[in-house]
Amino acid sequence: MAVLSVRDTSVQAWLDVAGPVLLAVLAITQLVADPPPVNPSLVTVCALTAVLPLVARRRAPLLVTVLVVGGVLGQVIAAEGAPATFASFVAVMVCTYTLFRQADLRSVAAGLALIAVAVAATAVLEPRTAPFQPFEIVYPLFYFGAAGGIGAFVRQRALRLSAVEGRAAALESELQREAELAAAEERARIARELHDVVAHGLSLMVVQAEAAEEMLTRNPEAAAQPLRRVQDTGRQSLAEMRRLLGVLRTADSGPPSTAPQPSLRRLPDLVREAAEVGLQVDVDVAGEPVELPPGLELAAYRIVQEALTNTRRHARASRACVRLGYGPAALRVEITDDGSATEGTPAGHGLIGMRERAALYDGTLDAGPGPGGGFRVVAVLPLGTDR
Numbered sequence: 001m002a003v004l005s006v007r008d009t010s011v012q013a014w015l016d017v018a019g020p021v022l023l024a025v026l027a028i029t030q031l032v033a034d035p036p037p038v039n040p041s042l043v044t045v046c047a048l049t050a051v052l053p054l055v056a057r058r059r060a061p062l063l064v065t066v067l068v069v070g071g072v073l074g075q076v077i078a079a080e081g082a083p084a085t086f087a088s089f090v091a092v093m094v095c096t097y098t099l100f101r102q103a104d105l106r107s108v109a110a111g112l113a114l115i116a117v118a119v120a121a122t123a124v125l126e127p128r129t130a131p132f133q134p135f136e137i138v139y140p141l142f143y144f145g146a147a148g149g150i151g152a153f154v155r156q157r158a159l160r161l162s163a164v165e166g167r168a169a170a171l172e173s174e175l176q177r178e179a180e181l182a183a184a185e186e187r188a189r190i191a192r193e194l195h196d197v198v199a200h201g202l203s204l205m206v207v208q209a210e211a212a213e214e215m216l217t218r219n220p221e222a223a224a225q226p227l228r229r230v231q232d233t234g235r236q237s238l239a240e241m242r243r244l245l246g247v248l249r250t251a252d253s254g255p256p257s258t259a260p261q262p263s264l265r266r267l268p269d270l271v272r273e274a275a276e277v278g279l280q281v282d283v284d285v286a287g288e289p290v291e292l293p294p295g296l297e298l299a300a301y302r303i304v305q306e307a308l309t310n311t312r313r314h315a316r317a318s319r320a321c322v323r324l325g326y327g328p329a330a331l332r333v334e335i336t337d338d339g340s341a342t343e344g345t346p347a348g349h350g351l352i353g354m355r356e357r358a359a360l361y362d363g364t365l366d367a368g369p370g371p372g373g374g375f376r377v378v379a380v381l382p383l384g385t386d387r
Helices: 003-033 040-049 052-056 061-078 085-101 107-126 133-217 224-247 264-276 294-315 347-360
Strands: 280-287 321-328 331-339 362-371 373-382
Touching: 003 040, 003 085, 040 052, 040 061, 052 085, 052 331, 052 373, 061 107, 061 331, 085 107, 085 133, 107 133, 107 264, 107 373, 133 224, 133 294, 133 347, 264 280, 264 294, 264 321, 294 321, 294 331, 294 373, 347 362, 347 373
Parallel strands: 280 321
Antiparallel strands: 321 331, 331 373, 362 373
């Protein structure tokens, strides 16, 4: 946008200089082809005075109008009533347009009064063989009025466009703030859940360490297995703790929870809850299920839960399918439905939360209309991410 603005400004500045120069050339050409009967040098100076000040018309529209009108009257007086050049007529039209386009109300009124007086004076000064007709004043004023009307129209259009751009910028800023707030809330929720996962892992380590201590006196070989479990659980808890520190942005003001965190083993509960509200959900598992880190399994469960919730609320679907694909390097979670979806579906708080959970485990999440209709959410969560 900044590049376009600079380019538009340079083009405008070039036109502000080129226009008056072309009008000056046109005026000189007319005066050479049809020389004034008297004072040709003075008429030429006045003709140039009527067009060259247009270079500064955007910075001082009323002052430029005074100079242009003075140049027109100077031509008529110096030529003893001969009409001014056509370029001078065009210059007055440009001044009228600029007044309505950029000047304040007082400058517009003063400029119009000056132009009207100049038109009347020109009509009176011109030599005539017939009686004066009022139409001689109305005729040029009509053209000048049309130029002013165009300027007023362009001005109003620019004001409306500026107002629309301002509202659009404010709306975009508000949407950005809402998205950031939703992401922060979801990160805080994830942090609370990971806190419970880490606490459970540490408790399990203590129990297994105590069991290993008892076995050391009776059966040292059997104590190796609980010690290995302590090591595995410690690594997982350490990874979850790192994630917890990575997503924790604000102090946790929510009450502590003593209930166990859900896992993919509770998918039948989600299916049953969906069936109670009229949504039939099929679950398809591909690959050999493996034991997942608690935090990653929790993230997969929450993604499925949120996707089915969005389906019930927004998609007006009657059927959905949850596919779990266990691969050697990643868990693929896909949720599809047969509801309605469009390309312009906004990213609400639910989608923001799902993306936050996937990103927490270096995963990806795509959401949008499915190839066969309905809506589709696909999350890919890498396995063995210990950061």
